[in-house]
Amino acid sequence: MKAVAAKMGIGAAETVRTWVRKAEVDADQRPGVTSDEAAEIKRLKAENAELRRANEILKAASAFFAAELDRASKRS
Structure with missing residues (x-):
């Protein structure tokens, strides 16, 4: 997550992690x-x-x- 955040110019890896979780929920791969x-x-x-x-x-x-x-x- 840190590497992806750095490549995208995002300061926090948690932002990328949040996006991934949301994408997984939207794809019915995670409850929520x-x-x-x-x-x-x-x-x-x-x-x-x-x-x-x-x-x-x-x-x-x-x-x-x-x-x-x-x-x-x-x-x-």
Whole structure:
């Protein structure tokens, strides 16, 4: 790993080792989360966070409009 890292101009052999491990996982030669799976998990987490934010906004809007309707019905 050190020789390959030196030939590639990379300071740390651990970087090359990490690339090899990731390539082995992606090729189903080693257990772990593949690059595609990791990207999908990241995308789903971002989508989940956005949906949670949207849900909070909708809850707040619902409470606001319910209060407005309640005030309007008391004035009539």
